[in-house]
Amino acid sequence: MDSIKIQLPHTVQPRSECANDGAVSRTLQPIVTGTSVIAFKYKDGIMMAADTLASYGSLARFRSEKRLMSVGENTLVGVSGDMSDFQYMQHVLEDLETREYCMDDDQTLGTKSVYKYISNIMYNRRTKVDPLWNSYVVAGLDHGEKFLGFVDLYGTRYQSPTIATGFGAHLAQPILRKRVEGREDELEEEEALAILDDCMRVLFYRDARSFNKLRRAKVTSQGVEISEPYSLETNWDFAESIVGYGA
Numbered sequence: 001m002d003s004i005k006i007q008l009p010h011t012v013q014p015r016s017e018c019a020n021d022g023a024v025s026r027t028l029q030p031i032v033t034g035t036s037v038i039a040f041k042y043k044d045g046i047m048m049a050a051d052t053l054a055s056y057g058s059l060a061r062f063r064s065e066k067r068l069m070s071v072g073e074n075t076l077v078g079v080s081g082d083m084s085d086f087q088y089m090q091h092v093l094e095d096l097e098t099r100e101y102c103m104d105d106d107q108t109l110g111t112k113s114v115y116k117y118i119s120n121i122m123y124n125r126r127t128k129v130d131p132l133w134n135s136y137v138v139a140g141l142d143h144g145e146k147f148l149g150f151v152d153l154y155g156t157r158y159q160s161p162t163i164a165t166g167f168g169a170h171l172a173q174p175i176l177r178k179r180v181e182g183r184e185d186e187l188e189e190e191e192a193l194a195i196l197d198d199c200m201r202v203l204f205y206r207d208a209r210s211f212n213k214l215r216r217a218k219v220t221s222q223g224v225e226i227s228e229p230y231s232l233e234t235n236w237d238f239a240e241s242i243v244g245y246g247a
Helices: 083-103 111-127 173-179 189-206 237-241
Strands: 032-034 037-042 045-051 054-056 059-062 068-071 075-082 134-142 145-151 157-159 162-164 213-220 223-226
Touching (some): 037 134, 037 145, 045 189, 068 083, 075 111, 075 213, 083 134, 111 134, 111 145, 134 213, 145 162, 173 189, 189 213
Antiparallel strands (some): 032 054, 037 045, 045 213, 054 059, 068 075, 075 134, 134 145, 213 223
């Protein structure tokens, strides 16, 4: 009598072939990371910037990453931290946009709604002891009101006229407080762009994980606009006068 061969469906694998044998794994630390995001309010809306580098440890591995994304018509999101976790969040937000579009109820996805959605996801993952290793800056115009908020990997959130993540919280935030806070409603776009570049230049000089190629973005009543990558002009002549560095 001929033997009968039974072929399992391709979705079923013998136990010995399972990659992790049913074990649950967690990301214990960020691997490929992006550094600071800078954002602040100005006269016409919100300005934001982030460099294009994703570092693999101390190696400047990926130099054309995009860490700014638009959500809906009037919301801008910037991210610091693990890039793979950010890619996961991108898929989540794209699914949210798709569901909102399919509702077809003439309603738009507001900035405050996106902000609360992200913060709920971050807090939910934190309570599972499986956090997304990111910090998010959410900016936009919600019914004509300028909105700028921050969310970290614990789900902690706050709103402020100026926000800087990563090393920017130490190096760029003092510049923003001096040149922006209290002047949000009178700051013209040209000056706002100059402040952004000055902050990113300081970070390039001082933060070993930063890069002098960056993208900047703005949110106004006209919508979200994200620039193509451009390089900052830098000058290292001052380093010659630093003890231990110069001749």
